[in-house]
Amino acid sequence: MELRDKAYNDYLGGMKYKEIAEKYGVSINTVKSWKQRHNWQRKKGAHKKKKGAPFCNTNSVGHASSVPKQNSNAVKHGLFAKYLPPETAKLVQAIEKKSPIDILWENICIKYAAIIRAQKIMYVTDSEDLTRRHVMESEEADTYQYTEAYEKQAAFLMAQSRAMGTLNNMIKQYEELCRAGQADEEQRLRIQKLKAEVDSIKNDAPDKETVTFTFDRKSD
Structure with missing residues (x-):
């Protein structure tokens, strides 16, 4: 298995850039470059323990938890979908990851x-x-x-x-x-x-x- 693939597995496991860089003797920029060029992604909070709400906590009542109110990505990509052809919108989204x-x-x-x-x-x-x-x-x-x-x-x-x-x-x-x-x-x-x-x-x-x-x- 190549060094980059091993680093990817550690990334999926929740390790930070600095920890991966120190483990494999590379720079943090190298790890970040691997992530961008090979589109590394991991589920948010997959490596963290889920914390339950305190007993009788009513702060979350009536609030949707799936999409934050100030999610600018949804707005931005919504504009792309509205005004750009589908092929162009896909290219824009691909370029954003580079x-x-x-x-x-x-x-x-x-x-x-x-x-x-x-x-x-x-x-x-x-x-x-x-x-x-x-x-x-x-x-x-x-x-x-x-x-x-x-x-x-x-x-x-x-x-x-x-x-x-x-x-x-x-x-x-x-x-x-x-x-x-x-x-x-x-x-x-x-x-x-x-x-x-x-x-x-x-x-x-x-x-x-x-x-x-x-x-x-x-x-x-």
Whole structure:
């Protein structure tokens, strides 16, 4: 059984974050991160002895005990259910359970995937890689738009530079959260691995496969 699973069993048994951290030699932030990322939940009061009301206690008469009057979660989720589509409301509730560092990590992965995909879509074969696009058809003649190789390469380099700048800023934010103690060992290792991969693609040639847009002139 993994360390995290053992900690989860102790959490279900009612142990506090500090007690779990001391037992397994990890930080309290690591325990909290496990809870958020793996959605640990336990029944409220399951680890406590139920206390009965004192004899002749009339304070609870006429008061419902199931839902507190000032339960803001019910109000908030009620607003979601009223004004948001069901799919969006579920996403909002799922995001609420995530830690800021995990949300940032998912955005980093999305941006990195887009950069990798662009290597293939925007690849320019050589200086003769000319793209011809059919833009207008008329009785007299057809009109084409031509994009030279240098124009496509320049557009690719500019787009890649902007995307890499955004990615690097996101990685810096992630590292700041790590230094602030908001990351566990697994989260620290994954950003180190990603940084190595990002460095490796900066000077690598794009994939040899390319997507070209060619439009032949329609026959009369």
